[in-house]
Amino acid sequence: MIVSGSHFATNSIVFLSNSSSSYIVFRFIFLGFLPRSKSKQKDLILNLSDLGLPLVIFESPNRINKTINLLKEVDQNCQIFIVREMTKIFEEYFELKDNIVKSQGEISLIVKFELNSHKPVSISKALQTVKDLPKSKAAKILSHIYKIPKNNIYKLLN
Numbered sequence: 001m002i003v004s005g006s007h008f009a010t011n012s013i014v015f016l017s018n019s020s021s022s023y024i025v026f027r028f029i030f031l032g033f034l035p036r037s038k039s040k041q042k043d044l045i046l047n048l049s050d051l052g053l054p055l056v057i058f059e060s061p062n063r064i065n066k067t068i069n070l071l072k073e074v075d076q077n078c079q080i081f082i083v084r085e086m087t088k089i090f091e092e093y094f095e096l097k098d099n100i101v102k103s104q105g106e107i108s109l110i111v112k113f114e115l116n117s118h119k120p121v122s123i124s125k126a127l128q129t130v131k132d133l134p135k136s137k138a139a140k141i142l143s144h145i146y147k148i149p150k151n152n153i154y155k156l157l158n
Helices: 007-022 039-050 064-074 123-131 136-146 150-157
Strands: 029-033 055-059 079-084 092-093 105-114
Touching: 039 055, 039 064, 039 123, 055 064, 064 105, 064 123, 123 136, 123 150, 136 150
Parallel strands: 029 055
Antiparallel strands: 055 105, 079 092, 079 105
């Protein structure tokens, strides 16, 4: 499992998706909130979708539909599992069937991209993909995927 940020929240989201749907997730990339710039969002999602791992994303109710449209733009066949207000009385979770979500409160997404569209990614392309992430997060992700020590990844990131 690739986890950084809020371990409890991330693990709970993935556990909930595993127990509540056809989504079985063993390894994933936790992104937290996406960058504000649409071009940076698209580049990040496009490049990370090639790694073949589901993405866990936090999103606000104001931006959820724009994010869903962007995910569908990257891969029309991606599967999106939504968790809203996790651990609260109004908790709900569902697989997205249409492209519009009317929701308030905390929203988390687990996004699985179509497996056939993935091809192995070179370490140099992966380094370029994670350039906008904090170096510690990027090193943790790439170290896990490529089975390279984090110290070596740090050197490549500099």
